[in-house]
Amino acid sequence: xxxxxxxxxxxxxxxxxxxxxxxxxxxxxxxxxxxxxxxxxxxxxxxxxxxxxxxxxxxxxxxxxxxxxxxxxxxxxxxxxxxxxxxxxxxxxxxxxxxxxxxxxxxxxxxxxxxxxxxxxxxxxxxxxxxxxxxxxxxxxxxxxxxxxxxxxxxxxxxxxxxxxxxxx
Numbered sequence: 001x002x003x004x005x006x007x008x009x010x011x012x013x014x015x016x017x018x019x020x021x022x023x024x025x026x027x028x029x030x031x032x033x034x035x036x037x038x039x040x041x042x043x044x045x046x047x048x049x050x051x052x053x054x055x056x057x058x059x060x061x062x063x064x065x066x067x068x069x070x071x072x073x074x075x076x077x078x079x080x081x082x083x084x085x086x087x088x089x090x091x092x093x094x095x096x097x098x099x100x101x102x103x104x105x106x107x108x109x110x111x112x113x114x115x116x117x118x119x120x121x122x123x124x125x126x127x128x129x130x131x132x133x134x135x136x137x138x139x140x141x142x143x144x145x146x147x148x149x150x151x152x153x154x155x156x157x158x159x160x161x162x163x164x165x166x167x168x169x
Contacts, residue, residue: 016091026100027099052130054124067103071107135156
């Protein structure tokens, strides 16, 4: 937008109350600002891919564009709404710089907490909610489909086991 003379400062001269948002992989400034990237790159750089539930020799490509949506779109919408509130209160516009990579750390919070607490960061399939627990898992069925089990609490686990005839009462 700067090349087109439509950057924040130029637009602010026309409309001082503008709420202007840039979304990029690495932010508008800094050593990586000019680098190209995609969702999988942003997840990789922040360690999110390291905790994927697949086997180490056959890692799983995430089925969702977490960085694009959770790291770009959602923070942009939230911050634009906050910027509009600020503008309503002060009359001044605001420039927002959303870097998708920055937000990826919020999705790996559990792994970071474990690593920083114990000194050992979890690897693929080692997190309870990413493949390590039979209570939070996908199971194939006889008809070729999958059953998604999210039975973390004991009463739900017992009910699941009973439903699939793993336990008999």
